[in-house]
Amino acid sequence: MNQRKVPDVVIRRLPLYLRTLEILDPDEAPIISSEQLAKLVGTSSGQVRKDLSYFGVFGKQGVGYQIISMRMELRRILKLDQEIRVGLIGAGNLGAALVRYHQKNRVHQPLEIVALFDVDDKKIGRKIADVEVFDIGKLSSIIRNLDIKMMILTFPAANVQQVVDICIASGVKSFLNFVPVSLKVPAEVKLRTSDVTLELQSLAYYT
């Protein structure tokens, strides 16, 4: 794709642009200006133009962006033009809530949660929102068999790093981590941690 290395903060804004473009009706107005898009997303038009410039020119100066072709382009850049299979480790309260939430909101996105993993015999073999819970002992073989490329971590355990290492060795390329621990991944793997407690603690600063 001959791209410059794109900062992660830019990558994180692309789904926001995509979501906004998917809400708009191109039959009403097929073109949107960077000013309009920026206003809907809650950023500046300069930011929009700079973000998109990483991937080549989308819009024409003074004309704006074609909504339909820009949607397709953003899906292609984000690799959302193909199915991506996602696993989730930890079928507890948070894990179950995330699966249900995701299933309810998965219109227009090809990210499919295809397997849950847990250590609890009472959960293994059951389904949550139509997704089966597998024995975590079968992690490696299920990842390979189902071609899972992304893993969500929601289990509070001491051996998270070991589990992450197995995932990577089995083909997982990116992680969304809700476990409050520091994890190490190689440079070619992406790990993003979402920690509600840390979020609340940093928001305390603003109270």
Next chain:
Amino acid sequence: MNQRKVPDVVIRRLPLYLRTLEILDPDEAPIISSEQLAKLVGTSSGQVRKDLSYFGVFGKQGVGYQIISMRMELRRILKLDQEIRVGLIGAGNLGAALVRYHQKNRVHQPLEIVALFDVDDKKIGRKIADVEVFDIGKLSSIIRNLDIKMMILTFPAANVQQVVDICIASGVKSFLNFVPVSLKVPAEVKLRTSDVTLELQSLAYYT
């Protein structure tokens, strides 16, 4: 406090430093170098020193940081040296999971979830992890009576902006938002949005 305006990315790293310092045992070693702290947190020593420099000098050149006094200082900066009362709107799967997770992990943090809010008559009056679910119609009076300064939003509804406006008028200073909508808040109020679907979509880029 005579501070420069501190970037939000810096504020977001402070709880990570605090958590790391709270894991360490000062009886074993009372002082930590910026290199050691950086390694434990997963950043660089330059970043640590720069982040902390916003709040005045903590460590002595070539000596390091006093673990106990630095913990206290970080708690003071983050306003975690006082109780902060938190509300949560939307007592569904995600809301319930967040409350349970927070209650289980609230050691050493004075953030207390004191009220849940919902529209569902079947939920109102019940308790989740010892926290009562109130009628959202009483939002304003409960916020004032319980002195709630922070609100977590987990409900999928059309009128989220209206609910946010009521919260702000009643004294809420910061929001952690899990609802996938764009919200507007005045400059003196902090809103942070955590959207699992957007996170997964941006992680697709790395698969």
